[in-house]
Amino acid sequence: MPLLENGHIVDDAWVTVAGDDPIPATGAVIVPFARLEEGLARAGDAPLGVAIGPDVDVALLRPALPRLGLVAVTFTSFRDGRAFTQARALREHLSFTGEIRATGTPLPDQYEFMLRCGITTVQTERPEAVSVWQQAHEIISVAYQPSILHERVQGLGFRRFVS
Amino acid sequence: MSTDTATLPVGRYAYDQVDRTFLSQRVAQFREQVNRRIAGDLSEDEFKPLRLMNGLYLQLHAYMLRVAVPYGMMGSDQMRALAHIARTYDRDYGHFTTRQNVQFNWIRLEDTPDILEHLARVNMHAIQTSGNCIRNVTCDEFAGAAADELLDPRIHAEILRQWSTLHPEFSFLPRKFKIAISGSPHDRVAARFHDIGLVARPGPQGRPVFDVFVGGGLGRTPIIGVQLRDNLPEEDLLAYLEAIVRVYNAYGRRDNMYKARIKILVQALGVEQFREKVDAEFALMNRADYRLDPAIVDGIRARFGIPDLAAPADAAQKLAADRRADPAFDRWVRTNTHPHRNDGFICAVVSVKPDGGIPGDVTADQMDLIADLADGWSFGEIRVTHMQNVVLGHVRKDRLRDLWHKLVAAGLGTPNIGLVGDIIACPGLDYCALANARSIPIAQKLSARFADPELQERIGRLNINISGCINACGHHHAGHIGILGVDKRGEEFFQLTLGGSAGNDVAIGQIIGPALPEDETVDAIARLIDTYLVLRQGDEQFIDTYRRLGAASFKDAVYAPA
Numbered sequence: 010m011p012l013l014e015n016g017h018i019v020d021d022a023w024v025t026v027a028g029d030d031p032i033p034a035t036g037a038v039i040v041p042f043a044r045l046e047e048g049l050a051r052a053g054d055a056p057l058g059v060a061i062g063p064d065v066d067v068a069l070l071r072p073a074l075p076r077l078g079l080v081a082v083t084f085t086s087f088r089d090g091r092a093f094t095q096a097r098a099l100r101e102h103l104s105f106t107g108e109i110r111a112t113g114t115p116l117p118d119q120y121e122f123m124l125r126c127g128i129t130t131v132q133t134e135r136p137e138a139v140s141v142w143q144q145a146h147e148i149i150s151v152a153y154q155p156s157i158l159h160e161r162v163q164g165l166g167f168r169r170f171v172s
Numbered sequence: 173m174s175t176d177t178a179t180l181p182v183g184r185y186a187y188d189q190v191d192r193t194f195l196s197q198r199v200a201q202f203r204e205q206v207n208r209r210i211a212g213d214l215s216e217d218e219f220k221p222l223r224l225m226n227g228l229y230l231q232l233h234a235y236m237l238r239v240a241v242p243y244g245m246m247g248s249d250q251m252r253a254l255a256h257i258a259r260t261y262d263r264d265y266g267h268f269t270t271r272q273n274v275q276f277n278w279i280r281l282e283d284t285p286d287i288l289e290h291l292a293r294v295n296m297h298a299i300q301t302s303g304n305c306i307r308n309v310t311c312d313e314f315a316g317a318a319a320d321e322l323l324d325p326r327i328h329a330e331i332l333r334q335w336s337t338l339h340p341e342f343s344f345l346p347r348k349f350k351i352a353i354s355g356s357p358h359d360r361v362a363a364r365f366h367d368i369g370l371v372a373r374p375g376p377q378g379r380p381v382f383d384v385f386v387g388g389g390l391g392r393t394p395i396i397g398v399q400l401r402d403n404l405p406e407e408d409l410l411a412y413l414e415a416i417v418r419v420y421n422a423y424g425r426r427d428n429m430y431k432a433r434i435k436i437l438v439q440a441l442g443v444e445q446f447r448e449k450v451d452a453e454f455a456l457m458n459r460a461d462y463r464l465d466p467a468i469v470d471g472i473r474a475r476f477g478i479p480d481l482a483a484p485a486d487a488a489q490k491l492a493a494d495r496r497a498d499p500a501f502d503r504w505v506r507t508n509t510h511p512h513r514n515d516g517f518i519c520a521v522v523s524v525k526p527d528g529g530i531p532g533d534v535t536a537d538q539m540d541l542i543a544d545l546a547d548g549w550s551f552g553e554i555r556v557t558h559m560q561n562v563v564l565g566h567v568r569k570d571r572l573r574d575l576w577h578k579l580v581a582a583g584l585g586t587p588n589i590g591l592v593g594d595i596i597a598c599p600g601l602d603y604c605a606l607a608n609a610r611s612i613p614i615a616q617k618l619s620a621r622f623a624d625p626e627l628q629e630r631i632g633r634l635n636i637n638i639s640g641c642i643n644a645c646g647h648h649h650a651g652h653i654g655i656l657g658v659d660k661r662g663e664e665f666f667q668l669t670l671g672g673s674a675g676n677d678v679a680i681g682q683i684i685g686p687a688l689p690e691d692e693t694v695d696a697i698a699r700l701i702d703t704y705l706v707l708r709q710g711d712e713q714f715i716d717t718y719r720r721l722g723a724a725s726f727k728d729a730v731y732a733p734a
Contacts, residue, residue, distance in 0.1 A: 066422075087218070087221065087344070088221060088304070088344055088426075089344065089426060090304075090341070090342070090343065090344025090345060090421055091421060091422060091426075093340060093341040093342075093344070093421070094341055094418055094421045094422050095422075097341050097418075098418075101456075101457065101458060102456045102457075116218060116221075116222070118201075118205065118222055119343075119344070121338075121340070122338075122340035122341070122343060123340075124340075125340035126340050126341050137213075141208075144204070148197055148200060148201045148204070149194070149197045149198065149201060149338070150193065150194075150197060151190055151191075151193060151194035151197070152338065152340075153194075153334040153335060153337045153338070154334070154335045154336075154337075154339055154340075154410075155461045155462055156340055159461075163190060164188070164190060164471075165188070165190075165468075165471050165472060165475065166331065166334050166468055166471065166472055167334065167335065167410075167468070168190060168191075168334065
């Protein structure tokens, strides 16, 4: 699926470095967590991103975050919800303001959850049409708890409108 | 926004237009998901978490739909909607569960969107009655009525229900997550057998404080929860629970579903290290975002209907006279009622466990009758209990005998609450794909064997819990007598545990010896109970005698030749 932002297809300005492939000298690149130091050592100030697995404690990114424009979190399976907590911790505890990208195989039905945890873009290996993701984004307009999006409270409790 | 406060439902939160919008969107979403499944765009593996989030299980013979009854409270209109679903889409009955929900066992996938739409019309749903998310929050069945209660826990149960509904971070946890809340010093919610158990009491400035227990549970690894925090201020309730569930979501095991509950994490880290992690998360959070302001609590409280508890001055005397006049009624009052905070009222427990019956099963006609009786006797308010019975919470004492007559006529007046006939049983191999053995026939045989109400009362308080497999849905570890179905070379056997309890005297039952064949189990339990009747001293209950003497005194009785 192409890169999705707020329910719309957008151009992807980033190049993902897979495995042991060489890191390009210029341009916006996403490096694996294991090669973060190598990425940070790159000359110049081209944008740098890092891809983390679900078992990475995001607090480890703290020293590097000022240099990072993107953190890619991974849904190794749609059942594994750790990326939600990672994204939320990046926003709430580490005040990260760059792009948080969901990768792997999350379900379109998880899209609203992702957005409310601070994930901004989605690039999945799944086959669904973009329209399914757009619909998942729009179908539920009410939420019942605070989120990092700080939606305006609507009347009772913590209830607010989303989408 | 419509406020429609004209007639608030007694004892539960009144939906407004925004809540109804949410529910109808949720139904539309599930209809679309079912269509994608039927069209083949979703595999069963992908559809599974989506249907589970809407309470739809695939059982041994059919789909099972579990309808949420938040904190066990429902109105007569909702009970009638359940009766309609039982008649239209199931086989004319439903089943009350130990999580205070209602489930239907013979559902067709393609009917479920219509069923959910029908439920939504009475502000009901099946959200998060299964799946690896925060499940229906359970509550004291006498909440807001019991004489021994310190504060009504239903307001905070509703706040937790809303907070946990489609929680963006906690809908794909390592495993299911169960929360119970009580406002009484007498634990009727099994607080220490829950992932999180909350015990509320009044604190400074009249605002509640909470004792927080974590990491309890039954299942394959029964563990008594530990107290993580005492005197948690109300304003920090959501923040602290967020912190606990975040730590669990990040660190709970995902490699083995049998070791994925929070209890395993708490045991693996040790309570001190677990508490450190929760405290660290709690300290980092922007607590203003999660602050449970008194105004928010009071706003939710204002959506609860309050019963007008006006009774004639002589209501209690009238009940006393009715009891003297009718020994059968007197017996039922002794066993099936609970003291109310208002002296003119009483809580009545409707036994859904007739002699020889199936614990928790209710026919559509009985559901309609319970709805009518709730309208006539208890402000239209109905409570499902974790013992799989029904409570009418606010019955005027002078009208109790009339209610009892109606119940008896409908087969709902069995005087066995808390006694040997008040058996908890899982659906077992009659329905469940996981079961090793049939729980229901054992429950029926025991119930028939001890049908004599005089004998039951003489035996006294005795909880029998039956699980058809080690997943322990019948909570056998928490039974005074627990019965666990096991498979031995294709034969159904039953293993007995003794001494469990879910209350303030919480304990895990201990295995007494080798499992028994199906046809010897009921006789063995009868000998066990006979032995207790011989050994008991004074007014001891079974659990007291067991604790005084230990298992050895009962072992011979269980394994005596028939």
